[in-house]
Amino acid sequence: MKRSIGIVLALLLGAVVVVAVVLGNGGDDGPATVRGVIGSEKKPFFDDPRVRAAFEKHGLRVEVDTAGSRQIATEVKLDDYAFAFPSSLPAAEKIKRDRKVAQTFSPFYSPMAIATFKPIVDILTKAGLVRDSGQGYQVFDMEKYLDMVAKGTRWDRLPGNTTYPARKRVLMTTTDVRTSNSAAMYLAMAGYVANGDDVVTTTAQIPKVAGAVAPIFLDQGYSQSSSEAPFTDYLVMGSGKTPMVMIYEAQYLSHVFAGDGSIRPDMRLLYPAPTVLSKHTLVPFTPQASEVGRLLTEDPELRSLAAQHGFRTADPKAFADLVAKHRAPVARDLVDVVEPPTYENLEGLIANIEHLYESGSVPQTEGGS
Amino acid sequence: MSAVHPAGTAHGRGIRSAVRLAARLSVVALTLLSAATLAACSSEASGTEDGPDVLRVLAGSEVKDLEPMLQRSGVKVKISYTGTLDGAEQVASGGADGAYDAIWFSSNRYLSLIDGASARLSTETKVMASPVLLGLKTAKARELGWESGAVSWEQIATAAREGRFTFGMTNPASSNSGFSALVGVAAALSDAGEALSTQQVSAVTPKLKEFFSAQRLTAGSSGWLADAYTREGGVDGIVNYESVLLGLKGLTVIYPSDGVVTADYPLTLLASAKPDKKDLYGKLTSWLRTPAAQKEIMTTTHRRPIVPEVRPGPEFGSAPLLELPFPNRRAAADALITAYLDEVRVPARALFVLDTSGSMQGERIDALRRALVTLTGADTSASGTFSRFRNRENVVLIPFNDSAGQPKPFVLPERDPEPVLAQIKSYAERLQASGGTAIYDGLRAAYREAATGGDGHYTSVVLMTDGENTDGSSYEDFEAFRQTLPEAQQKVRTFVVLFGESDVDEMQKIATLTRGAVFDARTGSLAAAFKEIRGYQ
Numbered sequence: 001m002k003r004s005i006g007i008v009l010a011l012l013l014g015a016v017v018v019v020a021v022v023l024g025n026g027g028d029d030g031p032a033t034v035r036g037v038i039g040s041e042k043k044p045f046f047d048d049p050r051v052r053a054a055f056e057k058h059g060l061r062v063e064v065d066t067a068g069s070r071q072i073a074t075e076v077k078l079d080d081y082a083f084a085f086p087s088s089l090p091a092a093e094k095i096k097r098d099r100k101v102a103q104t105f106s107p108f109y110s111p112m113a114i115a116t117f118k119p120i121v122d123i124l125t126k127a128g129l130v131r132d133s134g135q136g137y138q139v140f141d142m143e144k145y146l147d148m149v150a151k152g153t154r155w156d157r158l159p160g161n162t163t164y165p166a167r168k169r170v171l172m173t174t175t176d177v178r179t180s181n182s183a184a185m186y187l188a189m190a191g192y193v194a195n196g197d198d199v200v201t202t203t204a205q206i207p208k209v210a211g212a213v214a215p216i217f218l219d220q221g222y223s224q225s226s227s228e229a230p231f232t233d234y235l236v237m238g239s240g241k242t243p244m245v246m247i248y249e250a251q252y253l254s255h256v257f258a259g260d261g262s263i264r265p266d267m268r269l270l271y272p273a274p275t276v277l278s279k280h281t282l283v284p285f286t287p288q289a290s291e292v293g294r295l296l297t298e299d300p301e302l303r304s305l306a307a308q309h310g311f312r313t314a315d316p317k318a319f320a321d322l323v324a325k326h327r328a329p330v331a332r333d334l335v336d337v338v339e340p341p342t343y344e345n346l347e348g349l350i351a352n353i354e355h356l357y358e359s360g361s362v363p364q365t366e367g368g369s
Numbered sequence: 370m371s372a373v374h375p376a377g378t379a380h381g382r383g384i385r386s387a388v389r390l391a392a393r394l395s396v397v398a399l400t401l402l403s404a405a406t407l408a409a410c411s412s413e414a415s416g417t418e419d420g421p422d423v424l425r426v427l428a429g430s431e432v433k434d435l436e437p438m439l440q441r442s443g444v445k446v447k448i449s450y451t452g453t454l455d456g457a458e459q460v461a462s463g464g465a466d467g468a469y470d471a472i473w474f475s476s477n478r479y480l481s482l483i484d485g486a487s488a489r490l491s492t493e494t495k496v497m498a499s500p501v502l503l504g505l506k507t508a509k510a511r512e513l514g515w516e517s518g519a520v521s522w523e524q525i526a527t528a529a530r531e532g533r534f535t536f537g538m539t540n541p542a543s544s545n546s547g548f549s550a551l552v553g554v555a556a557a558l559s560d561a562g563e564a565l566s567t568q569q570v571s572a573v574t575p576k577l578k579e580f581f582s583a584q585r586l587t588a589g590s591s592g593w594l595a596d597a598y599t600r601e602g603g604v605d606g607i608v609n610y611e612s613v614l615l616g617l618k619g620l621t622v623i624y625p626s627d628g629v630v631t632a633d634y635p636l637t638l639l640a641s642a643k644p645d646k647k648d649l650y651g652k653l654t655s656w657l658r659t660p661a662a663q664k665e666i667m668t669t670t671h672r673r674p675i676v677p678e679v680r681p682g683p684e685f686g687s688a689p690l691l692e693l694p695f696p697n698r699r700a701a702a703d704a705l706i707t708a709y710l711d712e713v714r715v716p717a718r719a720l721f722v723l724d725t726s727g728s729m730q731g732e733r734i735d736a737l738r739r740a741l742v743t744l745t746g747a748d749t750s751a752s753g754t755f756s757r758f759r760n761r762e763n764v765v766l767i768p769f770n771d772s773a774g775q776p777k778p779f780v781l782p783e784r785d786p787e788p789v790l791a792q793i794k795s796y797a798e799r800l801q802a803s804g805g806t807a808i809y810d811g812l813r814a815a816y817r818e819a820a821t822g823g824d825g826h827y828t829s830v831v832l833m834t835d836g837e838n839t840d841g842s843s844y845e846d847f848e849a850f851r852q853t854l855p856e857a858q859q860k861v862r863t864f865v866v867l868f869g870e871s872d873v874d875e876m877q878k879i880a881t882l883t884r885g886a887v888f889d890a891r892t893g894s895l896a897a898a899f900k901e902i903r904g905y906q
Contacts, residue, residue: 169562221564221694241692262677
């Protein structure tokens with residue numbers, strides 16, 4: 001900003017009084033820039049010109065860098081930013097505690113979902129992994145999936161599969177669980193199943209659960225660090241690269257609601273059972289950033305834009321209207337929702353899996369259980 | 370930054386940089402920065418173009434063809450090129466922090482496996498996609514019954530074992546296309562279904578040997594490989610990016626039905642970049658992903674678009690591309706490269722013609738000793754380890770001054786190479802400089818030596834000299850002598866290293882005559898040039 005003061009000052013002197021009044025920060029060089037570090041799946045929202053315009057009405061220019069939510073909570077130099085906006089409550093709680101922040105904002109949330117293709121759904125239905133909920137959407141059985149991964153089943157070995165005869169294993173594509181929140185949320189739901197349908201609540205449960213679910217990450221091979229990347233692969237490269245991918249529901253719905261043609265007729269949205277809700281939570285470090293959080297939560301225009309980007313907000317009607325308008329195959333009321341573990345327990349699970357990456361040993365021999 | 374580049378990649382941006390520097394300094398003056406900052410900027414800018422409005426990108430040579438297009442992005446971009454592995458090490462060690470704002474390689478996968486690398490990276494934006502594939506001369510593809518496309522790596526490996534075709538591929542330790550192909554072939558042939566582990570790499574090594582027995586051409590970069598193939602033919606096909614293969618005439622592109630590894634060219638912000646630079650990065654990546662830019666990338670470079678709004682054109686065919694899993698542990702990736710170099714590939718026979726004339730005295734002979742010692746394992750970085758003399762390799766050192774010295778051969782065994790590496794090291798450390806410069810006598814000695822032994826090896830010559838020819842035979846004599854050699858010896862390439870006061874024109878002539886390449890060590894280090902040449906041997 002500093003370098004352009006000379007030029008901008010002359011041009012904008014008249015126009016910026018309002019900003020100064022609103023923000024009281026003494027800045028008189030156009031909208032005040034507030035820079036945050038966010039989960040990558042929210043970048044299209046913050047890049048949307050309508051969102052930028054809505055913020056500018058309130059004298060704010062919001063710039064964002066993306067990073068995995070776990071990176072935001074542990075590795076990113078937060079001093080460079082006015083706010084952090086990870087994609088889950090556990091990561092936000094950690095940052096809130098570390099930075100001694102009084103108030104956080106959870107303006108929107110998304111259930112975790114699976115983006116896949118009709119031929120894949122048909123194969124998985126035959127194999128008993130996918131069933132109809134009777135409520136207008138289909139669910140993906142996590143317990144049966146974990147069994148299949150444990151057996152090392154390959155696509156070309158599934159009975160009646162003529163449409164996707166790939167020699168690779170049946171594995172959900174996820175992001176890197178060591179860095180990214182969407183994979184951590186997936187770990188939360190798989191961990192719930194592996195823990196006998198119960199949230200991991202004690203450190204004693206961690207090694208066994210981590211060992212049991214580790215192959216769903218490790219056996220995939222290289223996984224990308226941010227949630228936008230595998231979803232882009234899904235949209236662009238199709239089932240060859242990404243037959244099914246764990247995403248935030250909003251990622252899929254934003255394209256459905258935009259009607260931009262990127263969701264093609266053979267694409268499908270499934271809900272894992274159980275699923276977890278990803279509560280996108282903004283942790284502000286400055287008064288301006290608090291204003292960003294407040295606007296996201298309260299401003300009708302920004303709330304409406306959030307719904308158009310596929311997020312569920314405190315105003316369920318906006319979301320429901322869009323679903324109805326686009327006849328989206330959306331679960332209005334998800335029943336099978338579980339809570340993610342606390343930050344410490346989730347971190348414990350991730351750290352155990354991280355150790356398996358580092359040691360290079362296969363989980364079965366590592367845990368001894 | 371290494372200033373070493375193969376011939377033909379010289380950078381000519383002196384005038385442009387001067388203009389930009391002037392423009393930038395005026396901006397600095399306008400913005401009333403403190404005197405201290407101004408001083409720091411101008412001293413820093415003396416060699417390179419830089420400034421708050423320039424995005425500095427460390428990139429792989431694979432994206433060079435996009436540089437002209439970037440000028441229309443509205444963002445000033447300064448790109449510095451380096452090898453894939455060198456770049457990865459630079460980023461992971463923090464060496465790129467502060468010097469660059471972003472990186473742009475064909476893939477971040479290997480980089481992400483290095484400890485500490487991910488913390489140095491911020492936003493990643495994929496720009497385009499191109500799978501690594503086999504392109505075969507159309508007649509050969511027809512002969513093998515592969516023109517329809519539905520061929521598996523298994524079938525390709527069988528045909529290779531039976532000697533039914535030959536191919537060229539880049540060195541997996543130097544170039545991402547070679548590494549991606551190696552990962553893909555290993556994953557497909559291992560029949561594992563999940564990401565390769567170190568144990569699976571050992572298990573698949575015999576099958577890899579069969580496949581790579583058909584490799585007759587190697588290179589340090591995918592661009593040079595494509596050029597060599599276009600110029601000479603010599604092999605039935607090459608492994609390269611789809612984008613490169615589609616740009617070559619008369620090739621049938623094979624899409625293996627059991628899977629491929631795809632480059633996705635992530636333009637990646639470094640976490641250390643300043644806010645100004647982050648804004649530039651945001652502008653550039655948004656522009657690159659506009660439908661217009663994506664269409665232009667597709668039509669001009671044959672790479673697949675990465676945004677759903679732009680659908681791939683008919684040139685990419687309709688075969689579904691199955692993506693093979695990529696290793697997620699560095700140990701497995703390194704084990705694969707090591708297996709390739711030590712067991713799988715056709716081993717190298719490397720003849721080094723080394724100037725030990727009087728002008729080499731002092732620092733220069735020291736640099737030469739160091740460069741050779743580097744290749745004996747003294748450089749313990751990943752790029753150093755992979756570029757050292759490998760198991761099964763034959764190394765011949767031929768020093769020259771007034772005349773050619775006695776060629777000194779070293780044969781590395783199949784395992785436990787340390788004693789031989791120690792012998793090479795000790796020989797190199799005893800090199801002395803005195804006397805004249807009989808370049809062509811040295812070179813003739815190398816080509817004579819190439820005639821003996823070397824069966825089942827991939828033979829090449831490195832010529833390193835710091836001055837003009839003063840003794841013995843002339844370039845013309847060498848040219849005439851070379852014509853008398855059997856065809857196999859004539860095919861031996863010479864990779865020339867410019868050093869000190871090398872006669873650039875004549876060195877270039879040698880490289881052109883022997884279809885080698887020129888590497889410039891006049892401003893960079895001799896060791897870096899030697900390491901880079903290793904990718905071509």
